[in-house]
Structures are given as C-alpha cells and as structure tokens.
Amino acid sequence: MVAACIGQAYWLTPGQAEDKVPGGGEPLAQALTYTYAYLPHDQMTASDRGKLGASIKPWRLEHAGKDERLRELVAGAGAVLTSATRGKVKIGSLTYVPDILNANLIVALEGGGPDSGWATPAGVGRPGHVGLYYESLTRLKETDATLLVAHLLAHYLFDLPDEIGDPGRPASCPGQDLDAPGCLMANFLSTGPRLGYYGKFCESDHNRAAPSGATLSHDHEARDSCQFLINRFLERRKVSASLATQDTRWSRFDAIQIAARSHLRSGIEAQGIGKNRRTLSLTPSQEAEARRIVRQFLENQVARLRRDPEYPEAVRDDEIEAAVGDVLRFVLLEPVDWPEKFGGKLRTELEGVARNAAAGRPDAILAPFAGQLNPTMEEPLLAPLVTQVKGALLTSLFSNPLGPFAISDTPGPRSILPSDDRFLELLAREAVQHAASDRIAQRKPLLLEGSKAPTAPPAPEQGVRDLVLFLAPDPLDPQYDLIASDGLPYEKAPRLALDILKGGPDGSCFKVENLSEVESPPTGEAVILANVLGKLVKGGKAPAGSIPARLARFKQQVRDLKVRLESKEKSPRVRGIVVLAPNGGIPMPAKSDLKDLCEALRDWTRAAGIGPGEARAIHVIQVGAGHLDLPLGNLGHASGGSVQHIDSVKGLAFAIQQVRSRLSCGTLVSIPQDGVIDLRAVKELEKRGKGPTQGKGSVPEDSRSTVKILEPPNDPSSIQVELDAFTAEHGGTYEFILALDRPLAKLPAEAPVLELYRDDFPTDQPGLSLDHDASSERLLVYRLAPPEQDFASQDVDDSAFRIAEGRYRPRIRFRRDSLPEVVEATPEKPDVNLLGFTFSIATSRNAFHLVAGIREPEGTMATSVVGLGANQVILEAAMIAGAPIVGAEIRGMVTRQDSAGGGSRIFTAELLDDGIFPDLRRGDGIATGRIGLPPSAGRSTADYRIVVEGRTTTESRFIPLVDPVMHPDTTESEAPSITPPMPIFQRAQCFGLEVRGKG
Numbered sequence: 001m002v003a004a005c006i007g008q009a010y011w012l013t014p015g016q017a018e019d020k021v022p023g024g025g026e027p028l029a030q031a032l033t034y035t036y037a038y039l040p041h042d043q044m045t046a047s048d049r050g051k052l053g054a055s056i057k058p059w060r061l062e063h064a065g066k067d068e069r070l071r072e073l074v075a076g077a078g079a080v081l082t083s084a085t086r087g088k089v090k091i092g093s094l095t096y097v098p099d100i101l102n103a104n105l106i107v108a109l110e111g112g113g114p115d116s117g118w119a120t121p122a123g124v125g126r127p128g129h130v131g132l133y134y135e136s137l138t139r140l141k142e143t144d145a146t147l148l149v150a151h152l153l154a155h156y157l158f159d160l161p162d163e164i165g166d167p168g169r170p171a172s173c174p175g176q177d178l179d180a181p182g183c184l185m186a187n188f189l190s191t192g193p194r195l196g197y198y199g200k201f202c203e204s205d206h207n208r209a210a211p212s213g214a215t216l217s218h219d220h221e222a223r224d225s226c227q228f229l230i231n232r233f234l235e236r237r238k239v240s241a242s243l244a245t246q247d248t249r250w251s252r253f254d255a256i257q258i259a260a261r262s263h264l265r266s267g268i269e270a271q272g273i274g275k276n277r278r279t280l281s282l283t284p285s286q287e288a289e290a291r292r293i294v295r296q297f298l299e300n301q302v303a304r305l306r307r308d309p310e311y312p313e314a315v316r317d318d319e320i321e322a323a324v325g326d327v328l329r330f331v332l333l334e335p336v337d338w339p340e341k342f343g344g345k346l347r348t349e350l351e352g353v354a355r356n357a358a359a360g361r362p363d364a365i366l367a368p369f370a371g372q373l374n375p376t377m378e379e380p381l382l383a384p385l386v387t388q389v390k391g392a393l394l395t396s397l398f399s400n401p402l403g404p405f406a407i408s409d410t411p412g413p414r415s416i417l418p419s420d421d422r423f424l425e426l427l428a429r430e431a432v433q434h435a436a437s438d439r440i441a442q443r444k445p446l447l448l449e450g451s452k453a454p455t456a457p458p459a460p461e462q463g464v465r466d467l468v469l470f471l472a473p474d475p476l477d478p479q480y481d482l483i484a485s486d487g488l489p490y491e492k493a494p495r496l497a498l499d500i501l502k503g504g505p506d507g508s509c510f511k512v513e514n515l516s517e518v519e520s521p522p523t524g525e526a527v528i529l530a531n532v533l534g535k536l537v538k539g540g541k542a543p544a545g546s547i548p549a550r551l552a553r554f555k556q557q558v559r560d561l562k563v564r565l566e567s568k569e570k571s572p573r574v575r576g577i578v579v580l581a582p583n584g585g586i587p588m589p590a591k592s593d594l595k596d597l598c599e600a601l602r603d604w605t606r607a608a609g610i611g612p613g614e615a616r617a618i619h620v621i622q623v624g625a626g627h628l629d630l631p632l633g634n635l636g637h638a639s640g641g642s643v644q645h646i647d648s649v650k651g652l653a654f655a656i657q658q659v660r661s662r663l664s665c666g667t668l669v670s671i672p673q674d675g676v677i678d679l680r681a682v683k684e685l686e687k688r689g690k691g692p693t694q695g696k697g698s699v700p701e702d703s704r705s706t707v708k709i710l711e712p713p714n715d716p717s718s719i720q721v722e723l724d725a726f727t728a729e730h731g732g733t734y735e736f737i738l739a740l741d742r743p744l745a746k747l748p749a750e751a752p753v754l755e756l757y758r759d760d761f762p763t764d765q766p767g768l769s770l771d772h773d774a775s776s777e778r779l780l781v782y783r784l785a786p787p788e789q790d791f792a793s794q795d796v797d798d799s800a801f802r803i804a805e806g807r808y809r810p811r812i813r814f815r816r817d818s819l820p821e822v823v824e825a826t827p828e829k830p831d832v833n834l835l836g837f838t839f840s841i842a843t844s845r846n847a848f849h850l851v852a853g854i855r856e857p858e859g860t861m862a863t864s865v866v867g868l869g870a871n872q873v874i875l876e877a878a879m880i881a882g883a884p885i886v887g888a889e890i891r892g893m894v895t896r897q898d899s900a901g902g903g904s905r906i907f908t909a910e911l912l913d914d915g916i917f918p919d920l921r922r923g924d925g926i927a928t929g930r931i932g933l934p935p936s937a938g939r940s941t942a943d944y945r946i947v948v949e950g951r952t953t954t955e956s957r958f959i960p961l962v963d964p965v966m967h968p969d970t971t972e973s974e975a976p977s978i979t980p981p982m983p984i985f986q987r988a989q990c991f992g993l994e995v996r997g998k999g
Contacts, residue, residue, distance in 0.1 A: 027082070028239055029092030030157060032074070034105035039131055039882040040958050040980040041111040048111065049981055050730075052882040053847035055099055056109050059456040063109055066134060067096075067453055070107060073137065075448050077149035083251060084150075084184060084201050085230055088239050096454040100129075100880060101849050102640065104156070107132045116140060116148055118961050119155035120884050120925050121217070127851040127878045127926060130156045131961070143258050144189050147197050151184055152963065158233050159920075160185050160226050161215035162963070163202065175207030180301060181259040185226050186210060195266060196259025198301070199252035203227035217920040253315055253323075256301045260294050260327045267293040268331070276409070278421040280332050287328070294324045333429070339420055341413060346400070350393060354431035357392035358385065382432050389428035466509075467572045468663055470498060471561060472516040472580035473554045477547060480584030483624045488649050490583045493623050496649060496779055497580060500656040500737065503774040503781065509664045510575055515561055555593050562600040576641070576663045577601065578619045585626030598631045605639045617641035619659040623652060628943065630865070633994065637864040643992035645897050645943035647904050653739035653779060654840040658990045661842045667849060668988040669734065669841035671893045671949040673724045674906065675707045676834040679822050682719055685711055686816065706834075710811070718813050723839050725809040727951045727986035732803050733844050736782040736810065741836035743777035744818045751775070753813040754782040758806055765803065780812075805984045810839070850890075850987035852877035852948035855918070855928075866933070866995045873931040873993065874918045877911050879950045881983050884925030884959045886913065890950040894931055897943045911948065925959045939997035946993060951986035958982065
C-alpha cells in the first residue's frame with residue numbers, strides 16, 4: 001500500500017495474498033480500520049476545538065461497552081451490503097487502530113449534532129473517511145443506526161450519490177409506489193417519508209430526478225441507478241456476476257419485514273389503536289386491526305418482489321402470516337425512552353426495585369423447558385414473573401417518600417398515565433429477561449472474521465521503551481564510498497541519520513538499535529585487496545573494504561536482523577524498521593541476501609499475535625546513486641511505511657525527519673525547501689554595506705534556487721538567510737532542521753540563530769533553541785517546545801512559551817566567518833560558491849493531518865510502481881482536523897531522480913477540489929492534481945519523491961457534517977450544514993514512487 005494512501009479502502013478476496021487482484025467467484029472482502037477521536041460538531045467550545053482530531057481511548061471506564069456496540073453496528077451494516085450486492089461484497093475485517101491517519105472509520109464518543117455521520121468517498125486508491133457520532137447513533141432505533149452505517153459505507157466504498165433530489169427540487173427513489181420503502185441511498189429511516197428500506201439498491205425502478213447533483217462524481221450521470229454503479233464497480237474488479245446472496249439475516253424479505261414495523265407504528269398512531277391501554281397487549285379487535293395493517297403491507301410488497309427477476313426468494317403464505325406476528329410483537333414490545341418524571345435518583349431506585357423483584361427464582365419457571373427455549377416461547381413463559389415485577393414497581397411508586405404517584409388519565413408530575421404504565425411493564429420485562437438471560441436463547445451478534453478490537457496497552461516497564469531497528473549496510477562496491485553529489489564519504493550518512501532519528505520535538509519516545517554495527521574480521525587477502533582498492537577510489541583517504549568483505553558483512557547484518565525479529569522476547573517491542581539502502585544499490589552477488597532480508601521483513605509485518613493497532617512499518621531510504629530494489633521498496637509501501645530516494649546527504653535530514661515523525665505519531669509541516677546561499681552575494685553585501693539583496697549565483701542548477709540574504713541592523717559581523725513561510729497552529733511543538741551540503745568553515749561559540757518573523761518583525765520565542773547534541777557543522781537542528789510546566793490554565797497571550805496561530809517566516813542568522821570562503825569558479829566547478837541547503841519542519845502534534853497518495857488503476861491495490869503504459873500520475877490529497885476540510889490550499893513538489901544515477905529535476909503540481917477532471921467531485925474535500933510523464937518510448941526508469949503540502953485559509957471549512965438522509969423532512973428542504981470553527985494549521989506528507997521506463 002502506498003504509504004501516503006493511508007485511510008484508503010482496499011479489497012482482498014478471502015484466502016488471497018495481499019498483492020493479488022481480487023476476482024473469480026469469491027466476493028470482495030473489505031478490510032476496514034477504525035479509531036476513536038474528537039470530531040467537529042455543532043456545539044463546539046474553545047476546549048473542544050483544541051482537541052480536534054486527538055485520539056480517545058476506548059478502554060476507559062466511561063466508555064465501557066461502546067466498542068462492542070459499534071462493532072455490532074458495522075457488522076450489521078456489512079450484512080446489509082452483502083445482501084444488497086447479492087453476495088458480491090462483504091466486510092472482511094474490522095481492526096482498531098490508535099490514530100485517524102490509519103483509520104477508514106473515525107468515531108466520536110463525545111459530542112455530536114442532529115446527525116450521526118458523514119462520508120467522503122474512497123474506493124480503491126482514494127483517500128477518504130467515514131465519520132460516526134456514537135451518541136447520535138445510539139439515539140436512533142437499532143435498525144436505523146445499522147442502515148445509516150451501511151448507507152455511509154456505500155458512499156465511502158462505491159462513491160454512490162444521495163438519492164434525495166436537489167435543494168428546492170426534492171425527489172425520492174424509487175419514484176413509483178411512494179408508500180413503499182426506499183432505496184438505501186434515499187430515505188430509508190423508519191421515521192422518514194418512506195418508512196423503511198426495501199432491501200436493495202435501485203435499478204430499473206431508479207428515479208432519474210433523485211440523484212443529488214452535489215454528490216455525483218464526474219463519471220456519474222443522473223440516469224445511472226445505484227445498482228448500475230455497483231455493477232460497473234464489480235465488473236472492473238472482475239467479480240463474478242453469478243454470485244448469490246449467502247447471508248439470510250438481511251434478505252429482501254427481512255428488509256420488508258423491518259419496514260413493516262415502521263408502517264405499523266405509523267398506522268397505530270394515525271388510527272389511535274390502543275392509545276389509552278395500560279398494558280402492552282392489545283384487545284382482540286385492536287390486535288386484529290394491527291395485523292391487517294401489517295398483512296396488507298407485506299402482501300403488497302411480496303407481490304412486487306415476485307415481479308423482480310433478480311429476486312431469489314419464494315415467500316409462502318404461512319411465512320407471511322408468521323412475519324405478521326413477529327412484526328406485531330416487535331412493535332408492541334420495543335423499548336422506549338425513560339419518561340422525564342421517572343428520571344434522576346428515581347430512575348436508579350426503579351432499576352433496583354425491578355432487578356431485585358426479578359431475582360425471584362426464574363429458574364423454577366423455566367426448568368421444565370430446559371434446552372428447549374427460544375425467543376418465541378419467551379412471552380408466555382415469563383408473563384407471570386413480569387406481572388409480579390410490574391406490581392413491585394407500582395407499589396414502590398405509590399409509597400414513594402418524595403411524594404406518592406397515582407394512576408390517572410390526567411397529565412401531571414405525579415400521574416401514572418397509560419403510556420407510563422406500559423413503560424413500567426417494559427422495564428419489568430427487561431429486568432426479567434436479564435435475570436433469565438442464561439436460559440433464554442439470545443441472538444448472537446454477527447462477527448467479522450479477522451477482527452481486532454481495542455485493548456488497553458500494557459503498562460510500560462520502568463526504563464523500557466519501544467525499539468526502532470536501524471540497518472545501514474556499507475556500499476557493496478568500493479566505487480560508491482563517496483556520494484558523488486556532494487563528495488561526502490558515505491560512512492557519515494548513517495551517523496547523521498542516527499543523530500536525527502534519536503531526537504525529536506516530542507522527546508525520545510523510542511530507542512534506536514543500530515544493527516549496522518557488525519564486525520567482520522578481515523582475511524589476509526581481504527586486507528591486501530582493500531589497500532589496493534582504496535587507492536583507486538576517487539578522493540578516498542582510507543583503505544576501502546574489499547567486495548567479499550562487504551558482502552560478508554551484509555550477510556551477517558541480515559542474519560542479525562532475522563535473529564532480532566524472531567526473538568520471543570515481548571519487551572521492548574519493535575515499533576518499526578528503518579533501512580538505509582546502500583549507495584549504488586544491491587549488486588547481483590548480494591541478491592540472495594536481499595531475498596533473505598525481504599523475507600525476514602515480510603514475516604515480521606505478518607507475524608501472528610500482533611496486537612490491535614500495532615503498526616509494523618518498514619521505512620526504506622535510498623541515498624545516492626543506484627536504483628532501489630523493487631522487493632524492498634514494495635515492502636516499505638505494503639507495510640504502511642515509506643520509500644524515498646534522495647541524491648545527497650542534505651536531503652537525508654528531511655527523509656529521516658519524516659520517518660521519525662511517522663514512528664512517533666508526529667507529522668511534517670511543510671515541503672522541504674531546497675535552495676542555495678550565494679556566497680558571492682554575501683561578499684558583495686559586505687562590500688556595499690547594503691541590504692536586502694537577492695543573490696544571483698553563478699550557473700545555479702535547475703533544481704536549486706537562491707534565497708534572500710539580509711544584513712541584520714547593528715550587526716555587521718552577521719547575515720540573515722530568509723526561508724519560506726509556514727502556518728503555525730496555536731501551541732504547536734516544532735522542530736526545524738537546516739542541512740548543508742558543505743560544512744560551515746568554523747562553528748563559532750555563538751552558533752547560528754533561528755528567528756521567527758511575522759509581518760517583517762521578529763517574535764520572541766524563548767522556547768526556540770539549537771539542539772547542540774543533534775547538530776553538527778553541516779546539520780543544524782532547532783526545536784521549539786514549551787517547558788515542562790503546564791500553562792494550560794494561563795491566558796494564551798500571557799504564555800511566552802507557546803507559539804500563537806499565524807503565518808511565520810524563519811530567518812537564520814549566520815556569522816560571516818562561519819560560512820565557506822569565496823573562491824574562483826572553474827569550468828569543472830561552476831557552482832563552487834553556492835552553498836546548498838535543505839530546510840524542513842516537523843511537529844509532534846498528531847491531531848491534524850494531510851493524507852495524500854496516487855489514484856490507483858481501478859481493480860488494484862495501492863502500488864509503488866507506475867508501468868510503461870501510463871502517461872500521467874494522478875495525485876489526491878485531503879486535509880483532516882477530525883473531519884475533512886474543504887477550501888484548503890494544497891500543492892505538491894515532485895523530485896525526479898533517474899535510476900541510472902543521473903541528475904534530478906524538481907517541478908510543482910497544484911491540487912484542486914474543483915470537480916474538473918482529474919478531480920472527481922467538487923467540494924468533497926479531496927483535491928486532485930496530475931503529474932505528466934515522459935513518453936514511455938523515450939523515458940528511463942526513475943524514482944519520484946512526492947511531497948504534498950496543505951494549509952488552511954480564511955476560506956477553509958469542514959465538509960458539511962450532515963448526510964441529508966438523516967432528516968425525515970429532506971423531501972421538502974435541504975438539511976442544514978454544521979459549520980464549526982476551523983483551526984489554523986499546515987501539514988505535509990512525503991512518499992515515493994517508481995516510474996518504469998525502457999532505460
């Protein structure tokens with residue numbers, strides 16, 4: 001899976017390897033992940049806004065039982081989709097993950113609004129999400145909640161539109177027989193105008209006026225039915241059209257029976273059937289009328305189903321009659337809300353009375369029927385005990401010390417009305433059912449294969465942290481001991497990488513174990529060969545190791561890694577693996593060792609017993625010349641890690657920074673700025689005594705740009721380098737890294753200083769300082785972190801250690817004598833007076849995200865390879881702050897690196913959410929752009945590093961957090977949108993791609 005396409009849906013056929021395309025006679029099995037987080041809602045406070053996107057721990061006591069309820073809802077929704085697609089699609093697994101970056105479903109356990117969820121379409125290879133508000137869902141009837149989740153999943157997985165018409169032009173689907181239930185994408189709620197769901201997606205009965213224009217993708221037409229779009233989706237994935245529905249829980253007839261409940265409720269209310277009865281039972285005449293309503297509805301719908309050639313079921317008359325009784329019993333006995341007059345302390349007392357009264361030996365009543373009970377036998381068996389418990393409840397209310405209640409037909413604070421009387425009977429039944437639960441057969445919840453629920457993480461042992469394994473083999477050919485682009489000995493690259501990997505703005509949250517430190521005793525022949533080869537290496541000052549010795553060392557490193565991964569020790573846990581692929585690639589003699597390495601890594605990512613939400617990601621970085629071997633790159637993508645190819649050590653700082661951010665749940669802030677400091681411009685500024693100026697370096701490369709150089713006032717011994725601006729959120733914790741392609745001439749006692757400017761004025765940031773331990777003469781690491789004290793109770797403006805929201809421009813102040821001297825340029829070294837750099841920013845705050853990736857060919861999983869037949873790559877990105885954001889500015893920076901070791905090129909891409917191809921739908925929060933590729937006939941294989949950056953603006957807003965199907969009156973007016981305040985932030989994401997060519 002492309003590392004950036006996190007949160008996308010992908011499809012697996014049961015028993016099929018993850019790298020195969022699903023097809024054949026098996027249904028598509030959807031693997032879903034979910035998490036709990038704070039989502040935007042219509043009554044957000046300032047405190048809620050600060051928590052947006054932050055994770056919620058579901059194992060806390062106040063959330064007990066909620067996860068099980070949610071999983072049952074999703075499993076039920078999966079059964080709905082399986083039935084509605086006639087067995088061609090199913091939810092294969094539902095796995096908890098700890099953060100929204102890796103989740104398909106984001107669930108809010110707190111907050112909410114008039115609606116229960118929203119969805120942005122995903123499909124294969126597209127980022128997207130489903131948002132659910134748990135409290136709002138639980139206020140719905142169970143069937144409605146299940147159908148709602150299925151409806152949202154249909155948006156997310158299949159990109160289906162809403163079938164409700166446009167504002168001012170309401171419509172409904174199907175268009176005929178408006179008294180019958182509706183399509184799953186139309187009005188299906190039991191309280192809505194269609195009073196239920198008719199068990200399928202619309203097809204020949206589709207109403208062309210129903211699709212909402214705002215929810216149509218570019219390749220949709222209003223005439224396309226939901227079933228047409230589903231069929232096209234399945235055909236592109238080569239799913240057999242002959243598959244039949246296997247699930248019976250949500251058959252078409254089941255759906256019609258559930259819809260009959262709504263029609264019976266509506267009929268009872270309209271005709272006032274048994275309105276003033278004090279028991280749950282109806283009189284014989286009332287029951288006969290209720291049965292007539294249900295029977296007439298069922299017979300009409302079954303007759304309609306029998307005309308449907310796709311309908312596989314044959315319903316007999318006796319089955320209809322049995323269904324009439326089931327529907328009547330369900331409606332008369334379904335739970336209702338607690339009356340307000342029985343609330344507060346009295347509710348607790350009544351629950352206790354019912355519980356104690358129900359403990360009156362239900363075993364004695366049920367003993368004669370041991371092993372024979374079923375739900376249909378429950379009512380006559382338990383009726384005597386229910387009567388006793390209800391009597392106890394009434395007695396308790398008649399003698400209540402706070403004021404006795406009395407049976408009355410006149411409303412009042414102490415009146416027990418007919419509806420209250422029926423409620424007490426329901427309460428008694430619930431208590432009796434609970435007491436007899438071991439004896440009465442209960443419907444088992446539908447389980448999902450391969451599912452993993454959240455469990456509280458074990459308490460960490462004192463002084464033990466998670467491990468990150470670091471593997472950086474030496475070049476396996478001495479000619480690559482130097483990195484050609486900057487002349488740096490390759491052996492320094494792992495040291496620089498380790499210095500950055502071990503640090504971070506959030507502190508050391510994991511320990512790094514360096515597996516590269518393997519001693520290989522040289523043989524006499526190897527020593528002689530090493531001395532000879534060392535003299536042949538350009539610029540080599542030390543003897544180079546022989547090729548046999550290097551290969552032996554690589555083999556030993558692979559062995560050590562396998563031993564470490566196969567260790568049965570559970571603590572400390574290995575969180576991730578970082579592989580620094582050697583300069584020059586992997587030569588043929590080492591291919592068998594590379595195969596062993598990839599097998600060990602693959603086994604580790606798929607090992608049994610991985611805990612819920614435990615990420616096992618592999619991050620691969622190719623530094624310098626050579627092409628990254630495909631098996632190793634595929635492992636990085638498939639594990640949810642990352643793959644990058646950089647051509648110089650100065651780019652290594654950003655690469656490791658983004659890897660560490662992923663490992664520690666932090667995020668990148670911006671596209672790394674690659675540029676040069678023109679040393680001649682610095683010299684000219686010193687001579688003229690003027691500033692600011694823009695240097696014009698001698699023959700700068702296409703991929704480089706000079707930066708603005710300024711002379712600080714009252715400090716002639718220094719200069720300032722102005723860098724690209726970035727947007728900071730309130731209270732952000734930041735890390736800034738400036739990597740240089742040459743060391744500073746001398747590191748003065750007063751190190752270079754980083755300052756943050758707003759509107760050309762410096763800001764006071766006392767928490768911003770240079771990390772001397774992680775910095776070196778060619779790597780400057782600055783961190784902005786609040787002190788350990790908690791300033792949360794103070795006024796935001798009074799806290800000097802917290803950065804305020806806004807747009808900042810960094811400037812770095814150098815001592816002039818720390819920069820390299822200006823020398824005479826030569827034809828061989830025309831850019832000798834250009835000091836190259838890479839500047840990058842990261843933050844440890846993981847509440848806000850940008851999710852980015854490429855749009856995959858339909859029917860495939862995310863891939864890291866673009867074949868010869870492709871002439872473009874389509875980028876997609878979405879910004880998330882608990883929910884997707886519309887109106888953000890999103891751009892991409894693409895670096896093309898030829899695999900043959902040639903130069904690199906940098907170009908930009910703009911991503912728009914305008915509904916114009918390649919964008920699929922306007923205003924869905926998913927911005928799209930394209931990267932044109934050279935013609936396949938003339939292009940060579942190349943690695944592409946893609947960095948996407950997004951930032952919010954004054955025009956940004958959350959997507960409308962309302963699905964119109966939620967409102968019963970959507971046939972008359974459009975549902976209102978929820979527009980909570982928008983946080984200010986900026987984020988970026990980096991991933992790699994291989995584009996195949998003939999060279």
